[in-house]
Amino acid sequence: MIRASERAMGIEYAIRDVVLPARELEKKGIKVIRLNIGDPGKYDFQPPKHMRDAYCKAIQDGHNYYGPSEGIPELREAIVERERKKNGVEVTPEDVRVTAAVTEALQFIFGALLNPGDNILVPSPSYPPYTGLVKFYGGIANEYLTVEENGWQPDIDDMRKKIDERTKAIAVINPNNPTGALYEKKTIREILDLAGEYDLPVISDEIYDLMTYEGKHVSPGSLTKDVPVIVMNGMSKVYFATGWRLGYFYYVDPENRLAEVREAIDKMARIRLCPNTPAQFAAIAGLTGPMDYLEEYMAKLKERRDYIYKRLSEIPGISTTKPQGAFYIFPRIEERSKWKNDKDFVLDALHEAHVLFVHGSGFGYAGEWHFRIVFLPPVEILEEAMNNFEAFMRKRLAE
Ligand code: PLP
Structure with a gap:
């Protein structure tokens, strides 16, 4: 065998x-x-009709080629604008990378951060690929508690206890899968403070950001001053296009502490060539069109x-x-x-x-x-x- x-x-x-x-x-x-x-x-x-139409049109118009590894410029512009409106973040297209959905963003980020034996703080309970992909890249998924009696908010004391010298980042999934929790602004601030204290970046999964029933989503990207935050999002949930496999992430990193990680991620992005080209045109329609x-x-x-x-x-x-x-x-x-x-x-x-x-x-x-x-x-x-x-x-x- x-x-x-x-x-x-x-x-x-x-x-x-x-x-x-x-x-x-x-x-x-x-x-x-x-x-x-x-x-x-x-x-x-x-997905809304304007997105489906834009996808078909992109194919008919001949956008069936390999695009840039980082994503097409028009989409990266649209992402900057969407994130400025939603989160008030001032990033440039240079800070944005387009991926085969959040799943590929996770592969890039974990692949670029982890050496064997390093760990990433991930929520418990959490969406399983966090644990699975961290392990796949040789790391340890270091689970921090979220507390059911407190609406499944993260336990900041437990998070602090779990940090050690091999911790490379804190992952936050908000709104959360599987609990449906929406984190309070105060909680996000506490996570950023903790990350700042231990010099760790925050990885923020915001795939459900506009899918809230009570309250509004708050992004760590919108509150950070110096802590590097990598925000991930995509077309799968709020835009209802799971099968298109398109997403993105961007760096909010005022002090450019992620320079080497960015370089490593770009290397990974280049060996996988590029994200789906026509789907990127459809994503532009989604991000700039009616909601x-x-x-x-x-x-x-x-x-x-x-x-x-x-x-x-x-x-x-x-x-x-x-x-x-x-x-x-x-x-x-x-x-x-x-x-x-x-x-x-x-x-x-x-x-x-x-x-x-x-x-x-x-x-x-x-x-x-x-x-x-x-x-x-x-x-x-x-x-x-x-x-x-x-x-x-x-x-x-x-x-
Ligand atoms: N992140 C979370 C928290 C999810 O629940 C899911 C899918 O269920 C994903 C990421 C996967 O997203 P994508 O389709 O963008 O890879």
Whole structure:
């Protein structure tokens, strides 16, 4: 047998791992309600028409060539303008890099920062590629606690305790996946203060920035004075174009402390040639075009968030914090005597209630005895899922 690398074999991705047992059921003709993947394009959400038109037009107009590794200049200008309006940051196109979505930005940033044994502070629970990609690049995902009783805000004292001499950066995901938390301005300031004290850059994932139900997103990029911040964003969530694989990041780095990291990232960007060219034209249309579609989509999402929160609050054996952003809810399993762990719980719910959730431990240690539900589908589908799930819980608790 030809052996694969330990690096690649060690990768785990809980969100897709649970699909295999669901497929087995589906093969037997059983309908499974899948609430595991955060892809709006699988439900009644599409990128707005002006973006779709711009994508087709770019292809028809012949923009089918390799572009610059850092992204086309017109898009980088549009990103500067969008970020100036949203976050009040004054960056130039020179500070912006276009990527194959946030996922590639993470690869660049971790690849450029980490030597074997270095670590990055990542939230617990967190979106799994943070842990997986840090490990892939030889680093250690150093998880800091976020506190459920405090609306899943980061625990700054825990963050401080976790910093050591091999820590290379602090990653912040806000609004958060899987908890739906929206961080307070005060929390962002505290994170920046801590980063400043230990001379660390902050990596800020803002992919859900305009997807909030209560309150507004605050970017560390908008508050920093001297701490270097790398802000990541893209077309996947607020612009509903997950499959286009287009995103970006930019440096807010007033003292140019990231000069070497920037050079390393540019080297990585050059060996992968360039991001998708026609999609970049569509992204310009998205960033500079009307945003009224978002209001309509957020109204739908809020209705779904309120519905699922209400239903979950009525189900015995679990408790739920109301998410303030994104499209995930992360209930806690209170009644634990019936299952070995949260994965056992999720598999039992799949086999018995035919609903597919993701086990919380797949998002890090603070996710244990929780599960994540995606509330993107219309209320009728959520209703069927919650009816099945409620019946399952009542039956199990009576056993
Ligand atoms: N970051 C977070 C917090 C996410 O939840 C996701 C997708 O679910 C991503 C990044 C992936 O984004 P992209 O499609 O831009 O790679």
